[in-house]
Amino acid sequence: MPALHPDVLDVFEGSDSHLQFDDGTSRSARELADDGRRLAAWLSKQGLEPGNRIPIRLPNGIEYLQLLLACAAGGFIAVSVNTRYSNDEAADLVERSGARTVDVAASLDGAPPEWATATPMERVHRREDGFVVFTTSGTTSRPKMVLQQQCSIADHAVDAATRFGYRPNDTVMAVMPLCGTFGLGSLMAAVVAGCRIVVNNFALALTAALIESERVTCLNGSDDMFHRLLEHGTDVSMVRLGGYARFNTSLDGVVERAAAAGATLTGLYGMSEVQALFTLRDPSGDAADRTRAGGTLSSLHAAYRVVDGELQLRGPSLFAGYLAEGGEHIDAELTAQHHDDGWFRTGDLAAADGDRTFEYIARMGDVLRLGGFLVSPAEIEAVLMDDDAVDAAQVVAIDLPNGARPVGFVVGAGEGFVESTAIDRCRDRLGRYKVPVRVLVIDEFPTTPGPNGTKIQKSELRKIAARLLGVSGG
Template structure:
């Protein structure tokens, strides 16, 4: 197969019967118009001195300029570093340092985000590679760096010949969700992005005449970008939210007969909460969701009853989102779990026993390892971290725990760092959390492990209902239903859990919960 078949450009099909390609805030953009915008943006990048191997940081909401910059960078042989719009100064500085970006394309303003104020907190010597800002929506913003307006769509720049396609070089950098040392940058090539997009379109059997996507996840994360590229590859229409709002999502789902959407459990929960209609989405066929919050099983049951079909899935920045998804033929209890069937027929999933180091049999939990065409090139400018993440035979060590089902699918259970070794056994926190939530006085629960007098014990944080649970009754309830080593040593009532925003959704800060547990125990 010709290498160009794996370029980003190969995903764009000009077919009047399937236009528009995108609808942004009610404005349609055809495939021909999008292709023209890519050419205009490539010429604009050349005029800014961006060429092969240069990095452009893109700090934008979901807009057509974001996509044009990615595809144009591929034409120039350049690299896009995706910046989360929720980032603040330290996070932006870290990304610019790691990527070595020469140019940053930034919003003039969006809702309550003051991009200029965030940039004002950056010291120029922190990010020595950054030379210029390009502003979308204004000629300039107050900044320490020279500014130009992003006028690629409004002004003609001298056309430039595309760089010779090197589809196996980095073209897009995602940030990982981060550690105490700051996030790493996950590098993907045109081949990994385009081939996975084609796999998604084929596995979901997308029909450009019948199917459409509500894109409500940010483009700066793999969840938003991968789902979008899959529908681009299929030639299906894509309705884009600049940023998620439940009311706007509900309106598009209703008015445009949307068939597919992807998001977090909390997004779908908010959409459902806005309508009293018993089955408000008769055209929806598939909603792929990531369960970041407690109560996702209850949500899935309610959503199913109201005609919003949730499908569990699996992915990461390293192997891309939508790496695997459940099938409609799966039993409901299996369909709503994380994991599923790999999108690519060339993907391989195995599980390694964390105790013995041997490959685990179906049904036995261990670390998930993946080999697939969607696998990342490596961590950008970090060969040591890349080497640690890849096995000698080319499998990515995900750091996630799960088990094989034995039929070609797998189940994601939890992050390895979240699993608890209690009483000599590996325990997923969800098992204990579910039992806590089965008690009438518990609205929500999170469980973490701590070292208590030299022993690993679990501690529970509980959000109570209007009638808080009696602690003794709650402990008795757990002792009746769980092995003794799984019963929390402490149960603390809280109003809310600490959370953090990522490009792919709001996630509970389990590390912060562990610190809170130790602080409270120390104060006793």
């Protein structure tokens, strides 16, 4: 592993990792670092200066990493643009971040590219410099711009590699989009550990084939990704550790099904502000425990607390702040709104499991406040899902004259689905205040794209429920 407290370039220059890409090319981590230093020199000749922001809207591949490492070498700030964004959304982010669009596409093509003959740039950056901007996955407003530093990315990679137990003889698949903290954090941890890395853009048949042919031992992904791989019949028996992000509460039994196929999936927790691999559940625990989100803190220097149900965090992976419009500085007011005496307020509902372990329950905005109690929608959704006619369920709360009440939504409801029966089943199994006033059938849930997959828009479901029930709000 690299020396303690490295910067991002140190991580690659001190690594024995080799990376394989979908296009058949491969590079060692050290070669990628050299590419980055040469590309940084070329970018400097185009007029870029340390602190300038560069948008990167590329799929997982060698070009993404070359440009990212050029930012690391030249002291530029990479603005990660979600490849799922529309052109309008991407343009809005570039404008708000103050990024300078540089036409490097031509320099990244050809043999050799123009920048490849440049003299590698000497380091001009510091550990504390801003390095990469991630966007949050909010669905009710424009995403916030989260600035992470060289030190927070590099130090977190060292902590995550240790907590996840990555070893030099592991083959790690980096399949989540590198434009998000989940994808980049997973790759960085593997580079720290000197693993062999298969960089892939998820495509079911190709990803499944690579897992089998490359004998992948570790990969991190969403519940939907693992569900699809298992449904496909992928041989996952070599996967000794899969970090499992539970984004879709309607998908049950994924961890158990993976265990039956010989793979160990285990829950984790993270977000752009603290990075994705902030915790990991004990891989030796039973399937029920490993299904839960949250886990034990990856860093010995991190800490958590739960205040009035809200999870609050601190540690070396914490972001520098939210970038202001125009990108010239940190938005101090917005950043302060999310902090309390040095603790980052996540907006997540959580419960303590121990001094260094917690369970993530739900976003505070998604939690139902019913009958004076905080209720996780997953509790009600599980009862609605206990019906062969239902493929998936979501529950939101609507303010009615007699107080907030839950409303259920189900998709895939076949001919056997009867709303009154579903409500009666909830009445039999749940407290009265948790029983939905309606269970509505819709064709599909409204979603918004994110770097880790699509997320269900609870706000849109609340609007639909309010409209159908003839009340205001949503």
